Amino acid sequence: MAKHATPKLDQLESGPWPSFVSDIKQEAESRAKNPKGLDYQIPVDCPEDLLGVLELSYNDGETHWKHGGIVGVFGYGGGVIGRYCDQPEKFPGVAHFHTVRLNQPSGKYYTSEYLRALCDIWDLRGSGLTNMHGSTGDIVLLGTTTPQLEEIFWEVTHNLNTDLGGSGSNLRTPADCLGETRCEYACYDTSALAFEMTNEYQDELHRPAFPYKFKFKFDGCPNGCVAAIARSDFSVIGTWKDSIKIDQAAVKAYVAGEFKPNAGAHSGRDWGKFDLVKEVVELCPSEAITWDGAKLTIDRKECVRCMHCINTMPRALRIGDERGASILCGAKAPILDGAQMSSLVVPFVEAQSPFDEIKEVVENIWDWWMEEGKNRERLGETMKRLSLQKLLEVTGQPADPRHVMEPRHNPYIFFKEEEVPGGWDRDITEYRKRHLR
Amino acid sequence: MAFISSGYNPAKPMEGRITDIGPRDYNDFLPPVIAKNKGKWAYHEILEPGVLVHVAESGDKVFTVRVGAARLMSVTHIREICEIADKHCGGHLRFTTRNNVEFMVDDESKLAGLKADLASRKFAGGSNKFPIGGTGAGISNIVHTQGWVHCHTPATDASGPVKAIMDTVFDDFQNMRMPAPVRIALACCLNMCGAVHCSDIGVVGIHRKPPMIDHEWTDQLCEIPLAVASCPTAAVRPTKVEIGDKKVNSIAIKNERCMYCGNCYTMCPALPISDGEGDGLLIMVGGKVSNRISQPMFSKVVVAYIPNEMPRWPSLTEKIKHIIEVYAANARKYERLGEWADRIGWEKFFELTGLEFTHHLIDDFRDPAYYTWRQSTQFKF
Numbered sequence: 084m085a086k087h088a089t090p091k092l093d094q095l096e097s098g099p100w101p102s103f104v105s106d107i108k109q110e111a112e113s114r115a116k117n118p119k120g121l122d123y124q125i126p127v128d129c130p131e132d133l134l135g136v137l138e139l140s141y142n143d144g145e146t147h148w149k150h151g152g153i154v155g156v157f158g159y160g161g162g163v164i165g166r167y168c169d170q171p172e173k174f175p176g177v178a179h180f181h182t183v184r185l186n187q188p189s190g191k192y193y194t195s196e197y198l199r200a201l202c203d204i205w206d207l208r209g210s211g212l213t214n215m216h217g218s219t220g221d222i223v224l225l226g227t228t229t230p231q232l233e234e235i236f237w238e239v240t241h242n243l244n245t246d247l248g249g250s251g252s253n254l255r256t257p258a259d260c261l262g263e264t265r266c267e268y269a270c271y272d273t274s275a276l277a278f279e280m281t282n283e284y285q286d287e288l289h290r291p292a293f294p295y296k297f298k299f300k301f302d303g304c305p306n307g308c309v310a311a312i313a314r315s316d317f318s319v320i321g322t323w324k325d326s327i328k329i330d331q332a333a334v335k336a337y338v339a340g341e342f343k344p345n346a347g348a349h350s351g352r353d354w355g356k357f358d359l360v361k362e363v364v365e366l367c368p369s370e371a372i373t374w375d376g377a378k379l380t381i382d383r384k385e386c387v388r389c390m391h392c393i394n395t396m397p398r399a400l401r402i403g404d405e406r407g408a409s410i411l412c413g414a415k416a417p418i419l420d421g422a423q424m425s426s427l428v429v430p431f432v433e434a435q436s437p438f439d440e441i442k443e444v445v446e447n448i449w450d451w452w453m454e455e456g457k458n459r460e461r462l463g464e465t466m467k468r469l470s471l472q473k474l475l476e477v478t479g480q481p482a483d484p485r486h487v488m489e490p491r492h493n494p495y496i497f498f499k500e501e502e503v504p505g506g507w508d509r510d511i512t513e514y515r516k517r518h519l520r
Numbered sequence: 521m522a523f524i525s526s527g528y529n530p531a532k533p534m535e536g537r538i539t540d541i542g543p544r545d546y547n548d549f550l551p552p553v554i555a556k557n558k559g560k561w562a563y564h565e566i567l568e569p570g571v572l573v574h575v576a577e578s579g580d581k582v583f584t585v586r587v588g589a590a591r592l593m594s595v596t597h598i599r600e601i602c603e604i605a606d607k608h609c610g611g612h613l614r615f616t617t618r619n620n621v622e623f624m625v626d627d628e629s630k631l632a633g634l635k636a637d638l639a640s641r642k643f644a645g646g647s648n649k650f651p652i653g654g655t656g657a658g659i660s661n662i663v664h665t666q667g668w669v670h671c672h673t674p675a676t677d678a679s680g681p682v683k684a685i686m687d688t689v690f691d692d693f694q695n696m697r698m699p700a701p702v703r704i705a706l707a708c709c710l711n712m713c714g715a716v717h718c719s720d721i722g723v724v725g726i727h728r729k730p731p732m733i734d735h736e737w738t739d740q741l742c743e744i745p746l747a748v749a750s751c752p753t754a755a756v757r758p759t760k761v762e763i764g765d766k767k768v769n770s771i772a773i774k775n776e777r778c779m780y781c782g783n784c785y786t787m788c789p790a791l792p793i794s795d796g797e798g799d800g801l802l803i804m805v806g807g808k809v810s811n812r813i814s815q816p817m818f819s820k821v822v823v824a825y826i827p828n829e830m831p832r833w834p835s836l837t838e839k840i841k842h843i844i845e846v847y848a849a850n851a852r853k854y855e856r857l858g859e860w861a862d863r864i865g866w867e868k869f870f871e872l873t874g875l876e877f878t879h880h881l882i883d884d885f886r887d888p889a890y891y892t893w894r895q896s897t898q899f900k901f
Contacts, residue, residue, distance in 0.1 A: 096645025105643035188548075261614070282542045347566040418752070
C-alpha cells in the first residue's frame with residue numbers, strides 16, 4: 084500500500100514510453116521489501132515521499148522545493164546541489180533531497196560491474212533515484228541527506244576511483260560526443276580530449292574561481308552530437324583541411340540503389356529513388372559539387388564542410404586526412420542578455436594529444452575573462468560587452484574574414500591610437516591657426 | 521536506521537581525503553570490438569529503427585540497439601540494464617547525449633535475442649521499459665530538466681510533460697518517416713537548462729505575474745544589489761519600506777517593466793514568483809545545432825502560452841503533434857523544421873499550422889528586436 088495517494092501521477096503509468104512513475108514506485112517497493120537487508124542511511128520511504136510531494140505539485144501547479152541550498156564536501160566548492168522540501172512535516176523522507184553530481188566517463192561507456200558498484204553505494208546512502216545523465220553530462224544521484232555527503236564522497240573516491248562533477252561559478256563537467264569510439268566522421272579523438280581537459284583542470288572544476296560558470300564540450304565533427312556550439316562556452320568542433328575522399332565506385336552504388344542514402348535514415352517513408360543531383364548536388368550550400376553522370380567531383384576550395392554529402396553517402400565520401408578542429412566561444416542560454424551560440428575564434432587548430440594548442444587558447448581566455456568578466460557574466464556576454472576584437476587579441480588570433488558572418492554596417496569604428504598618424508594628443512591652438520573661430 | 525561509516529572520520533576530515541581524481545578512464549569501459557577498432561571505422565548503416573551497424577576497416581562489425589529511457593531512473597532500473605548488458609553484451613553498455621541507452625554486440629547472431637529480450641520487458645503499469653528506436657529521421661528522446669522533482673525555480677514540471685509528449689509521438693520514436701530528425705527539448709524555466717533554444721521543437725515553462733516581495737526578509741536573505749543586477753529589463757530597484765513601525769531596506773519592482781523571467785528570485789529567495797494559474801508553457805520551433813546544409817539556428821517562439829494541465833498536458837501535446845504532422849506533410853527530404861519554415865516564410869508556417877499569431881511573438885527585447893521585424897515588401901498574402 085503506497086504511503087500517499089497519487090491519482091494524478093498514476094495516470095502517467097499508462098502509455099508506451101517508459102514511465103518514471105512506475106520506476107519510482109518499483110524502487111519504493113524494493114526499498115520497502117529490502118531484499119538485501121540493508122540498513123538504509125536515509126529514510127526508506129524517500130521515493131514514496133518524492134511521489135507524494137510531486138503529486139502535491141501536480142495539484143498546486145507550483146514547486147515545493149525551498150529556494151537554493153548550500154551543502155558540499157570539504158576541499159571542494161561545488162559538486163552537490165542542496166535541496167530542501169517546503170513541506171518537511173508532510174514529506175519527511177525528502178526534507179533533505181540533495182543531488183550529487185558524479186563525473187561521467189568520456190562517451191558515457193560503462194561496464195555493468197562499475198554501475199552495480201555505484202548502485203550499491205547509492206542504494207545504501209541515497210534515495211535509489213538518479214538521472215542518467217544531467218544535461219551537462221554528469222551522473223546525477225538524486226536525493227540524499229547532508230550527513231551522507233562525505234560518506235558518499237569517501238566511497239566514490241576510495242572504492243570507485245570516481246570524482247564529483249562541477250557546479251557553481253567554475254569549470255563544469257566537460258562532455259564529448261562518442262567520437263572515434265564508434266563514428267567514422269570523427270576528426271579527432273573527442274574522448275581523449277575530454278578526459279585530458281577534465282584532468283588538467285581539476286582545480287578549476289572543483290573550486291569556483293571564475294566570474295560565472297564555464298563549460299567545455301567536444302564535438303568530433305560539425306554534426307554536433309553533443310551540441311557544443313549551443314551548450315558550451317568553449318566549443319571544440321572537429322574538421323579537416325584537405326579534400327573529401329571520394330570512392331567513385333561507391334557513388335555509383337548509391338546511384339544504382341545498392342546503398343541506401345543517409346545510411347537508411349529515411350526508410351520509414353517512400354521518398355522515391357535516390358536522386359544524387361536533387362539530394363546532394365543541389366543541396367550543397369556552397370554549390371561545390373558536380374556530377375557528370377559518371378564521376379562526382381568536389382571543389383575543395385569552395386566546400387564549407389557542412390557534412391551533408393558525407394552524411395548522405397557515408398560509404399562513398401569520407402572526411403579528409405588533414406584533421407583538426409575549430410574553436411568557437413560564448414554559447415549560453417538567454418539569461419541575462421539573450422541566448423548565444425558560440426562564435427568562431429580559431430578556424431583550425433591541431434587536436435592531437437596532449438592538446439597543448441587547445442589548452443593555450445583556454446588559458447589565454449581564462450586569464451582575460453577571470454580579470455575582466457563581471458560578477459555572473461558568461462564569456463559570451465563579456466565578448467559582447469568588450470568586443471570580439473578583444474577576445475581575438477588575448478588569444479593571439481589575427482582578425483580574419485572567417486571571424487564574421489558579414490562585416491559591420493555601422494561606421495562606429497574604434498582605431499588604436501598607434502594606427503593613426505600623429506596620435507590623439509592634439510593642440511587646439513595649432514588647429515586655430517588654420518581655422519579661425 | 522543505524523549510522524554506517526564509510527571510513528570517513530568527521531573528527532579528522534582532511535585525513536585520507538582523495539581529491540581531484542576526475543572521471544574514470546573511458547578506456548576501462550570500452551567493449552573489446554570498440555577498443556580494437558577505435559578511430560578505424562569505415563561506414564555505418566541504420567538496419568531498422570533503433571538498430572545500427574558500424575563496419576570497421578578491419579571488417580569487424582558492431583551492432584548497436586538504442587532504447588528509450590526516462591532519464592530519471594532508479595537503481596533497480598539501472599541494475600536491470602546491467603543484467604541485460606551481462607546477458608547479451610559482455611557487460612558493456614553506454615548512454616547517448618539524448619539520454620537513450622545503447623547496447624552493443626559484435627555479431628549479428630546476437631542481435632535477435634537482444635532485441636526480443638528488450639522488447640519483452642514492461643513496467644507493472646504497462647509501459648515499455650526499453651522501447652527500441654530513436655535513430656534516423658524520426659523523433660528521439662526529449663532532452664529535459666528537473667521540474668517539480670528537484671528544482672526551486674520551475675514554472676512547469678519536466679518528467680510529466682516529457683512522458684505525455686513521448687506517449688503522443690511514440691510511433692515516431694520507432695519509425696523514420698520524417699523529412700529529417702525532429703529534436704524536442706523541454707526546460708521548466710527561462711534558464712533553459714539543456715537544449716530548448718536550439719531544438720526543432722522547444723517547450724519552456726513561463727510565468728505571467730511579477731514576483732511577490734517578502735519585505736520582512738529581503739535585506740536579511742538577499743544581497744539586494746545582486747537582485748537589482750539580475751534583471752534584464754531593469755525593473756528591480758532598491759527601496760525602503762515600512763513594516764509596522766520598522767523601516768527596512770527592501771526591493772521595489774516596476775510591474776510594467778517586469779516580464780516575469782524569475783531571475784531575481786534565482787538571486788533572492790525573498791522574491792518568489794511561481795503561481796498555479798499564472799504559470800504555463802510556451803512552444804518554440806525551428807532551432808538546430810548541426811551545420812548540415814544550413815548554419816545552426818535558434819528556435820523561435822510560436823505559441824506564447826499554454827496552461828499547465830496536470831498530469832498529461834493535453835493542449836501542449838496536441839499542439840506539438842499537430843506542428844510535427846504539418847511539418848512532415850510539407851517539408852522536403854533532409855529539411856529540418858527551421859529550414860522549412862525559413863523557406864516557406866513564417867507567415868506561411870502560421871497559415872499551414874493554423875497557430876494563432878499574437879502580439880507576444882513580436883520581439884521587443886533591446887536593439888536586436890528590430891532585426892526580427894520585416895524590412896521588406898516581400899511577404900505572402
